Amino acid sequence: MTEKDVIQARLKRLRKAGGLQRRKKSAPAPAHDARITPAGLGALHDLPGMQEISGPGGSYLLRTVRYSLQHRQGRSALGDLLTLSPQALAFLSSHAQFHPQQAVFLDTETSGLAGGAGTLVFLTGVGTFEEGGYVVRQFFARNPAEERAYLPDLADFVAQRGGLITFNGRSFDWPLLRTRFMLAGIMPPDAQPHVDLLHLARRLWRLRLGACHFGHLEQRILDFQRSGLDMPSWMIPNMWFEYARTRQNSHEMAAVLYHNLEDIVSMVPLAHTIAATLGREQPPHPQDWLALARVWLRAGYADLAEEGLRRALDVPQPPAMRAQALKELAMLLKRAGRQDEAAVWWQALADMNRPQELESLVMLAKYHEWHTRNLAQAKAFTQMAITRAQTTLSPAQRRETLPLLQHRLQRLQRKMG
DSSP states (O other), X not given: OOHHHHHHHHHHHHHHTTSSOOTTTSOOOOBOOTTSOOTXXXXXXXXXXXXXXXXXXXXXXXXXXXXXXXXXETTEEGGGGGGSOHHHHTTTXXXXXXXXXXXXXXXXXXXXXXXXTTOOEEEEEEEEEETTEEEEEEEEXXXXXXXXXXXXHHHHHHHTSSOEEESSIIIIIHHHHHHHHHHTTOOOOOOOSEEEHHHHHXXXXXXXXXOXXXXXXXXXXXXXXXOTTOOOGGGHHHHHHHHHHHSOOHHHHHHHHHHHHHHHHHHHHHHHHHHHHHTTSSOOOGGGHHHHHHHHHHTTOHHHHHHHHHHHHHSOOOHHHHHHHHHHHHHHHHHXXXXXXXXXXXXXXXXXXXXXXXXXXXXXXXXXXXXXXOHHHHHHHHXXXXXXXXXXXXXXXXXXXXXXXXXXXXXXXXXXO
């Protein structure tokens, strides 16, 4: 049997189990209310959408849950992601062929949170847009041997799509899965382009929120609260080991499956919010303008970055963030050759009289020395910088900074003399 025949046989098994649809031909997977654990759950087979899949490598459990595009996870519906413009989606990935309708949303649950070659991936959840809906499939190993049983089918499934969307998947989920594929003798599928929402979320919201772990973003950004079935990630490895050993805690494993399921579903509105905000199709929080400007500048949109920095200065900000916005706007204008405009903002920063803030004084001294040719003003700003350095900097900082300022002052005095 050729490699192509093997892949087709695996995909046929998944379709037969209701786990994979042929585009434009097969009926959609059944819809389930996956948030409710059935009363008196005796085994994981009793969960809605759960089936046992058997193949040459053994058997494993596959759960299939279908959502409508109108399903809301907090403020956003799942289908909102598909309505974004190409310009907004480009902020998720610069890859010309990327579109979330072809990508796989992926999240894993493992036997250890540190990773490593000995860590098993006992549960992998994947979400895809299919025929007017969003389908989540959960590949579940009831014991260590069943991981090798589902990995070939998972690899084939990912290979049929167009890229990955994860949350911290670049650092954890995908490297670990690649290791498990190779240890099982399976060629890892191509996962490019790979969009890691964690990195985008940090750039966009860390200034305002601090921590950007997934649960925090669900509550603060998506306005979504999980049910009481959920559990912290650190409890999951021990729960699975207990289940693999005794098969007695099916209710706990149902909660683990719920946790993974919500991760896969919530990634969709999170991706939508990031792209819509960066693409200016959704208004940002007023405190996010500075972070927005930085992302736009990093992406090469200097005009948007300038607008974002000016908007950041129009809203109430903590002094430290206001000072940073002033500095970054002045530097942006300076790099654009707009020296006179930059000097206005350097002066505004200097007027804040922040201790240890010397850069604005030095930049004003340079401006007057080289652009207005007002050496007296340049000398005055240099002397102000020296005074501030002497009174606010630590001894080590003074040893590094004062010689440079003194050198500048002496040069100005020579010019004036």
